[in-house]
Amino acid sequence: MVSKERLPFTLGFLGRMVGTIYVSMVLHSYLLSVFFSVLQVLALLYYAVSYFPGGSAGLRFLSSTLTSSVLGCFGS
Template identity: 80%
Template sequence: MLLVWSLFRVSRGVSNIPGNLQSATSNIPSRKSLMYFGLLLASGVFFVFVAFTVFLPVLVIVPQKFALCFTVGCGFIIGSFFMLKGPKIQFLHMTSTERLPFTLGFIGSMVGTIYVSMVLHSYILSVFFAVIQVLALAYYCISYFPGGSTGLKFLTSSLTSSVLKCFGR
């Protein structure tokens, strides 16, 4: 009887610990959200790839096609993180005090790219906003990479040293 009572007290104490196993596993995405994340991320990468391989060489002639394709790709990539983390959590995270200027800059660069290429038909402004959008997308991806920029630097240096070893340097 004393053993049962001790186990009850221990289990009750463990469930009251902040960050217990149950709350830690509630943040793990479901298979469905992982599937949607993968589909949206793959679609976004595809559109960005098409924008750079097909429409970047003809950016001078038709900046609208590059801007539209690249912006749709960025939208899919952002949407993939909404599916992974959940819309409410991701929205609150993106509109938090420290990330709000970045979020406004990223969305502003997306809207600006579309506006100057589709409405103003300005080549120079299209390139300017597209460059801002590329930098914002790179920062967005780095900020969500596990370990942030430190993790990305470690991965990059590991890959670089592995490639250099393969070629005998």
């Protein structure tokens, strides 16, 4: 994760992680904690799609499986 082409992602993800910890531990802001947590998830999804082989296809399969499982729980 420290290679030249992955360094922007690494720095961005670490910055978002520090931001999450800061707003939750120092500012005690629930909304900002949720915001930074969502940014972390989006960064990880970007990393999975960009750098793992079959990232977008795997993510599409995982999301469709998760969606059908959730809908099955609610009887829709």
